[in-house]
Each structure stands twice: as C-alpha cells, then as structure tokens.
Amino acid sequence: MIVAEWKPIPELLASLKGHKNVLLVGCATCVAECAAGGEREVLTLAPVLKMGLKDQGQEVNIITRTLERQCEPEFVEELSEIAPQVDAIMSIACGIGMQLVAERFIDLPLYPGVNTTSLAIREQAGLWTARCAACGDCMLGETFGLCPVARCAKSLMNGPCGGTRKDGKCEVDENTECIWRLIVERAEAKGRLEDLVKVRPSKNWSNSGHGGPKRMLREDLR
Amino acid sequence: MKTPVQTQLQQAIAAGRFALTLEIGPPQSPNPEPLRQKAALIKGLADGYNVTDNQTAVVRMSSIAASKIILDLGLEPVMQMVCRDRNRIAMQSDLLGASALGLKNVLALSGDHQKASAAGKLQGHPGAKNVYDIDSIQLIATIKGLRDDGRQEGGDPIAEPAPFFIGAAWTPLGTPRNFRVLRLAKKIAAGADFVQTQAVYDVPAFAAQVQKARDMGLTDKAAILAGIIVPRSAGMLSYMDRQVPGVEVPAELIARLKQAKDPKAEGIKVTVELIQAVREIPGVKGVHLQAIEAEELLPEIVKAAGLSPQDRG
Numbered sequence: 463m464i465v466a467e468w469k470p471i472p473e474l475l476a477s478l479k480g481h482k483n484v485l486l487v488g489c490a491t492c493v494a495e496c497a498a499g500g501e502r503e504v505l506t507l508a509p510v511l512k513m514g515l516k517d518q519g520q521e522v523n524i525i526t527r528t529l530e531r532q533c534e535p536e537f538v539e540e541l542s543e544i545a546p547q548v549d550a551i552m553s554i555a556c557g558i559g560m561q562l563v564a565e566r567f568i569d570l571p572l573y574p575g576v577n578t579t580s581l582a583i584r585e586q587a588g589l590w591t592a593r594c595a596a597c598g599d600c601m602l603g604e605t606f607g608l609c610p611v612a613r614c615a616k617s618l619m620n621g622p623c624g625g626t627r628k629d630g631k632c633e634v635d636e637n638t639e640c641i642w643r644l645i646v647e648r649a650e651a652k653g654r655l656e657d658l659v660k661v662r663p664s665k666n667w668s669n670s671g672h673g674g675p676k677r678m679l680r681e682d683l684r
Numbered sequence: 685m686k687t688p689v690q691t692q693l694q695q696a697i698a699a700g701r702f703a704l705t706l707e708i709g710p711p712q713s714p715n716p717e718p719l720r721q722k723a724a725l726i727k728g729l730a731d732g733y734n735v736t737d738n739q740t741a742v743v744r745m746s747s748i749a750a751s752k753i754i755l756d757l758g759l760e761p762v763m764q765m766v767c768r769d770r771n772r773i774a775m776q777s778d779l780l781g782a783s784a785l786g787l788k789n790v791l792a793l794s795g796d797h798q799k800a801s802a803a804g805k806l807q808g809h810p811g812a813k814n815v816y817d818i819d820s821i822q823l824i825a826t827i828k829g830l831r832d833d834g835r836q837e838g839g840d841p842i843a844e845p846a847p848f849f850i851g852a853a854w855t856p857l858g859t860p861r862n863f864r865v866l867r868l869a870k871k872i873a874a875g876a877d878f879v880q881t882q883a884v885y886d887v888p889a890f891a892a893q894v895q896k897a898r899d900m901g902l903t904d905k906a907a908i909l910a911g912i913i914v915p916r917s918a919g920m921l922s923y924m925d926r927q928v929p930g931v932e933v934p935a936e937l938i939a940r941l942k943q944a945k946d947p948k949a950e951g952i953k954v955t956v957e958l959i960q961a962v963r964e965i966p967g968v969k970g971v972h973l974q975a976i977e978a979e980e981l982l983p984e985i986v987k988a989a990g991l992s993p994q995d996r997g
C-alpha cells in the first residue's frame with residue numbers, strides 16, 4: 463500500500479489560517495489501511511483542527527468526506543456538490559489522490575494534511591515498513607524476494623556494506639534489519655549462496671522517476 | 685586489454701615488498717595548511733596515503749583537491765571515492781579529472797550514510813538526498829572500464845585510458861560473516877587490485893577469513909592490506925568491540941590496556957605486535973595503519989613495527 467503519515471498539527475493549523483469553510487477529505491483505500499487518511503482519521507482530525515484554530519481565535523467550519531478511492535476521477539466527482547460551499551480543501555489521501563482533487567477543483571487551495579512516505583506493508587499492528595521504491599527494473603528474482611532498492615539504506619546491488627551491525631541490523635537504524643543480511647540468509651537456507659556471487663552491473667534507473675515523469679502508454683487499451 | 689598502471693603502491697606490491705598505507709583526512713576548511721602540516725608529519729613513511737571522501741558524511745575539502753595538494757608535497761595519494769554523493773556521470777568526470785591531475789590510486793567505497801553525519805558532535809546534513817546510483821562494486825567495474833576497456837559505463841569510448849590502481853575496502857569479520865569472503869571475491873572480480881580491511885584485533889579470526897580468500901585464489905589476484913588502528917585506551921577498544929561493525933576485539937586485549945600503567949605506550953606495543961602478527965599471515969601483502977587523532981605517533985610506530993621503508997624489503 464501507499465503509506466502516509468499526518469503532518470504535524472501546528473503545520474496543518476498554519477496552512478488553514480484565514481479559511482472559514484474547509485473540506486477535509488480522506489480516502490478509504492491505502493491511507494485508511496495505514497491509519498493516516500481513512501474515515502476514522504478524517505473524523506479524528508476534524509475536531510482537532512477546529513479546536514486548534516479556535517485556540518488561535520479562528521472559527522472554522524470543517525466539512526468531512528471520505529472517498530472510496532481519491533485517485534479515481536469518478537469518486538472525486540462526489541465532491542462536486544460540496545466544493546462550492548468551501549474556501550479550501552485539506553486532503554489526507556496520498557499525494558496521488560491529493561493531486562486529482564486539486565486538479566478537479568482548481569479554484570480552491572488544496573492543502574496536504576499528510577506526508578506520503580513509502581510503498582510499504584503493515585508488518586505488525588502499528589508498524590509499517592517499506593517494501594518497494596518503484597524502481598522500474600525489478601530485481602526481486604535475484605534477491606530471493608527481498609528488495610535492496612527500497613530496503614537497503616544505500617540501495618546496494620551487490621551485497622551488504624561494511625556497516626551491518628553485529629546483531630544484523632542496518633547501520634542507519636538499530637531497529638531496521640540489514641536487508642542484505644536477510645537476503646544472504648535466505649540464499650543460504652536454499653543452499654544458493656553462489657547465486658549472489660555474480661556481479662550485478664549498474665542499474666538502469668530510466669524506467670523510474672529518474673527517466674522523467676513516468677508515462678505508461680498501452681495502445682491496446684486506448 | 686589491461687592498461688599498464690604504475691604507482692608507488694602498485695610497484696611495492698608487485699616487487700613483493702610489504703606495503704604500508706596511512707590515512708590523511710582533509711580539513712573542514714578551505715585552508716590547505718592543516719593538510720600540509722599532517723602531510724609533513726608522515727611524509728616518506730608509506731607507499732600511499734588514503735585521502736578520505738567526506739568521511740562520516742561530514743563536509744570536508746574534496747578528496748581530489750586534497751589528494752592533489754599532498755601529491756605536490758611528494759606523498760602518493762590513494763584517493764577515496766564514495767557512492768553516496770555523486771552519480772556515475774559525476775564520478776567518471778571526477779575520475780578523468782583526477783587522472784589528469786596525476787592521481788593514480790583510487791579506493792571505491794559505498795560511503796557512510798548521511799544519517800551518520802549527525803551521530804557525533806556535528807550537525808552534519810542528515811536531511812541530504814543521497815545518490816547511490818551505483819554501488820562500490822559497480823564503481824570498481826566502472827573504473828576498470830575507464831582503464832582497461834577505454835569506455836565509459838554507458839558505453840561511449842574514451843580517447844585514452846585512465847590508468848588507475850583500483851582499491852576496495854573489506855570487512856572480513858562483518859555480519860553476515862560467511863558472505864564476507866564472497867563479497868571480497870565480487871570486488872576482485874569487478875576489478876579491485878588492492879584491498880584495505882576494517883581494523884584487525886582478532887588475528888586468528890582474521891587469518892581464518894584470509895585463508896578462505898586464499899583458498900579461492902583471491903590473494904593472488906589482489907593484495908590484501910590489513911587494517912590496523914592504534915588503540916589508545918581500553919575504553920576505545922571496548923567501544924569498538926561493541927559498536928563498530930566488523931570489529932572484534934579479544935577480551936584479553938581490552939584487559940591488557942586496562943591494566944597498563946601507560947595505556948598509550950601499551951597501545952603502541954599492541955600495534956607493533958598486531959602488525960608483526962598479520963605480516964605472518966600468508967596472503968597479507970601489507971598494512972593500512974591509522975592513528976586516529978594521533979598522527980604524530982605514526983613515525984615512531986612505523987619504526988618500532990619494522991615498517992620503515994628500508995625494513996619492508
């Protein structure tokens with residue numbers, strides 16, 4: 463899923479300065495799964511914003527909506543009746559959903575209520591960890607199903623750096639596994655350590671954002 | 685086609701002399717004077733002097749500029765290059781520039797993550813965007829391409845090869861340990877000519893890893909220089925044992941420094957013994973010696989350890 467997290471409340475309050483009627487809109491898909499932008503979070507955040515602004519002497523009316531998927535125009539269209547009643551929109555969907563809303567209601571300022579951070583899974587209750595960086599050149603087949611692009615702090619392609627901690631965690635974070643240690647262990651468990659010996663050449667990053675904004679065209683579907 | 689390379693370090697290794705490299709960290713300043721002073725202190729001792737590349741992700745004078753400054757003073761630099769800050773375009777451009785300036789030894793490293801920059805007393809740049817377009821092994825292959833294949837990583841030809849003696853780092857006792865010799869094999873397959881290791885204190889454990897490398901024929905293809913860091917206190921050793929990845933310090937050694945009346949002098953004795961011990965390991969072709977924040981001790985240690993130029997064969 464696409465993972466996002468709330469921006470600091472003071473930042474949210476500052477962005478809503480001067481607005482009287484604000485539409486707070488969430489999304490019931492990824493950001494609901496990561497407890498940042500679903501219906502529950504919309505309903506939690508609205509009074510927090512209202513009270514926070516009130517403390518600063520600003521009365522604001524917050525209208526709440528949660529779309530099924532904020533990244534689909536059909537669902538965004540559901541906001542067309544309410545939009546004329548507000549002077550700003552705050553979205554707590556991922557950056558994709560936010561942009562669709564901003565594009566559809568171009569006259570209204572759109573404020574991001576969350577920071578979109580990663581493509582991740584819920585590893586445990588209350589813990590989400592990155593899995594993919596959309597690199598455009600998937601190498602999971604060579605790394606026993608573990609992604610070194612998203613999960614190695616240095617996106618190394620040829621094995622662990624010298625910084626793997628003694629307990630097998632990554633040098634940058636004592637709570638994050640060194641993914642290369644896990645790759646090596648998986649290879650070993652399958653008796654295929656030799657598979658990791660081949661030097662993997664420099665990666666072609668051009669099918670990701672590094673090649674310019676991605677544009678996938680499928681003539682057969684047009 | 686292999687392009688011939690001549691550096692003092694390469695010649696020492698080729699001649700079967702026991703090689704010695706030391707390290708010089710560039711200043712956090714545009715003033716070359718501190719660098720010149722450090723250089724004067726250790727000139728004439730070693731075959732090569734590693735010049736670090738924004739080590740621990742702290743901004744310092746560039747390793748190319750600092751390398752050129754010490755080259756002009758008669759010290760042969762080993763220019764370090766990390767993959768954190770530059771993409772393959774910038775790195776190759778800097779390599780051509782370095783070659784034009786007369787720099788011939790280059791050591792390819794992944795580099796410390798920028799988060800490390802805020803770990804000490806300094807603020808560093810933990811908010812920086814890192815690059816890691818290529819990793820250290822791909823960098824080695826890229827340098828080899830510039831040297832032996834007369835071509836850039838992307839395939840375009842270069843008019844003249846860049847004659848680099850290519851170095852790599854090795855953490856023989858790192859986690860996961862049974863991959864570390866294979867990782868060395870990858871670096872050598874990619875083109876490393878010499879290898880400097882993480883600090884060695886546990887000589888038998890290190891020797892066992894070198895033995896595995898020897899069994900795979902790796903020590904014939906690249907020269908291993910054992911890393912030695914002069915211990916200054918029991919505290920320093922136990923910190924390294926607990927915290928520094930890939931460094932194992934035997935408990936006896938920590939106890940020995942603890943009991944010593946003069947830990948600094950004892951540290952020098954330990955250093956001399958370590959150097960003598962690694963020198964006995966078949967496949968070890970030299971040492972990479974560091975005296976962190978105590979460079980003034982190096983001339984004495986080098987002499988005591990029998991590493992003066994005339995003692996190294």
Ligand code: SF4
Nearest residue numbers: 594595597600601609
């Ligand atoms: S290799 Fe690339 S595409 Fe595959 S999981 Fe990792 S980042 Fe995603």
Ligand code: SF4
Nearest residue numbers: 614622623632633640
């Ligand atoms: S410790 Fe492991 S995961 Fe962390 S940067 Fe090094 S290789 Fe990557």
